Amino acid sequence: MNGADMLCDVLLVNEIDTCFANPGTSEMHFVAALDRKPEMRCVLGLSEGVVTGAADGYARMADKPAATLLHLGPGLANGLANLHNARRARTPMLNVVGDHATYHLQHDAPLTSDIESLARPMSQWVGRVANAQDVRSKTEEAYTASLTKRGVSTLILPADAAWTGLEAPAPTRVQIPAAPLPETSEIEAAAAALRGARKGVLILAGLALREKALETAGRIAAATGAALFTQTPARMERGAGRVGATRVPYPIAQAVESLKAFDVAVCIGAPQPVGFFAYPDKPGLMLPPGCEVLEIGTPEHDLAATLEAIADELGAGEGKPFTRNPFNQNEIAAPTGALNGDSISIAVARALPENAIICEEALTSAGQLATLAPGLHPHDYLTITGGAIGIGIPLSAGAAIASPGRKVISLQADGSGMYTVQGLWTQARENLDIVTVIYSNRKYAILQGEMRNVGVNDFGVNARRMLDLDKPELDWCALAKGMGVEAGRATTIEEFTKLFDAALSRKGPFLIEAMI
Structure with a gap:
């Protein structure tokens, strides 16, 4: 056994059995150790943004961390944009970043960099292994932090710590402490505020957007008249039979309009909604001035239990009534007219299979899907959480690996898709069931x-040269086929519907280029 073997064993005993990787020379001993562990699934990404984005999608669906393997500081830096999204999603993830051997750092070799400074802004926890004997404790610390801090852990592994021989007992599983509840006084204050509100709203985030937690929020809504909203859900379980939460719109004017009536807002698991950017003469906070805002719980808290405690305080505990979304997917008429975001969203909604996973980075082309979603077959919805574009294709790959047997539908804007287009190759290599x-x-x-x-x-002219994707025009069918993914092009809604229905009927990756 060496340090790399110990790292693998700690991961596996704690059920981290998937590693998204783009390794280099300093990680070869870890690669060799992974090769000795057939129970570890190793998934290659052809860019680090694919690696980190896929690990994010995997963990959102698996509810456990994946590992990533990245090469030194530059490899980590290439993956930082999607680590930013993962940090905003509070996704548990364990990055293993190789570094030079400890005694080689003094020579300032070309790939030497300050890995800690690169990692810290996008990580909840950063640590460096000192030597082979330190591998077990540091890996366990990284794993624990990824779950208790709900986020990205980055473990720096020097090459000599990986290759040095080690005599040590086999690791055992780490016991993760139960997530705490907020203070009782906060629970009581939230209940009192909702009880006394003229028009209240619950704004939900994180694990408060899962089915059972949403049912609890539904009971609170039924008891108090409160509305349910969310701003940037990492994963929301939505559809018929479930309780719906409305997305806060991205445009400032629409967001302010949608929230203007509320005098009390209780935010569960995240701060109050804010604008993505500042604009002249527009507000930064989306709730109206004078609205009483209570921020209850953080991602580190048990948010489902937090909602239960508020419900109990309101007399809306288990067994009390709430309203479920009705099923009306069968009532959606076939789309007609132009091929655009609206007609595509209708075609997708009308054909959405039960238990599907939607990964959405459609941006300006999302159409009516959010409006139609409550009446569709139950499904999971994953979206971009940190605004760093280029997550959709790898996010869908990770979600598909975490959820075999479920159809994944990736709704992807063309410009942001080009950031991590290499993820299509991973979809093909792993034969992932993604449309x-x-x-x-x-x-x-x-x-x-x-x-x-x-x-x-x-x-x-200059603005258009920076904002138009033409001259030459992108050929997504050629790009997909070049990476092993079968593809078709739609220029009408009828062509799109035919391609989409066919893609749903088969297994494996398929890409539709919709010429909107």
């Missing part, structure tokens, strides 16, 4: 909208 819909408008439409938001309505 990817590319909204091919051949422009950064979201940025064109942001230009208009700051008062610029006429785009000149």
Whole structure:
């Protein structure tokens, strides 16, 4: 046994049995150790953004961390954008970042960097292994932090700590302490505020968006008249038979309008909604001035139990009534007219299979899916949480690996899809059951909208050169086929519907380029 073997054993005994990897020279002893552990599933990503995005999607669905394997500081840096999204989603993840041998650092070799400083902004926990004897305790600490702190742990593994021989007993499973509840006084204050509200709202985040927690929120809503909202859900279990929470709209004016009536807001698991950006003469906070805001619980708390405690305080405990979403998917008429975000969302909603997983980075092309979602077959919904584009394709890959037997539908804007297009190769290699819909408008439409938001309505040559994706135009069918994914192009809604229905009827990855 060496230090790398010990690291593998600690991961496996704690049920971390999937490693998304893009290794380099300093990680070869860890790669060799992984090769000796057939129970570990190793998934190669051709860019580190694929690796970290896939690990995020996996953990959101598996409710346990995946490991990642990244090469030194530059490899970690390449994955930071999707680690930012994972940090905002509070996704448990354990990054293993290789480093030079401890005695080689003094020479300042070309790939030497300050890994800790790169990792810290996107990690809840950062630690460095000192030597082979230190591997077990540091890996257990990283694993524990990923679950108790609800987020990204980054473990730095020097090459000599990995290759040095080690005599040590086999590791045992770490006991993770139960997540705590907020203070009783906070629970009582939340209940009192909702009870006395003229018009209250519960704003939910994190694990408060799972089915049972939403049912509890539904009982609170039924007892108090409160509305249910969420801003950027990492994973929301939605659909017919469940309790729905409304997304706070992205545009500032729409968000303010949707929340303007509330005089009391109880935020469970996250702070109150804020604007993604500042704009001249527009507010940064989305709730109205004068609204009483109580922020109860953090991602480290047991949010489902927090909602139960508030419900009990209100006399809305288990067995009390709540309203479930009715099923009306069969009533959706086939879409007609132009091929655009609205018609595509209707086609997707109408055909959505039961227990599907939707990974959504459609951005400006999402259409009516959020409105239709409550009446569809029960499904999971994953979306971009930190605003760093390029998560959709790898997020869907990780979700599919975590959830075999479930259909994954990836709704992907074309511009952001190009950030991690290599994820299609991983989908093909792993034969993942994913239907990817590319909204091919051949422009950064979201940025064109942001230009208009700051008062610029006429785009000149330079602006268009930075915001249009043409000259040459992207050919997503060719890109997909070049990475082993079968693909088809739709120019009408009828063509799209035919391709989408066919993709749902088969297994394995398929991409539809929708020319909107």
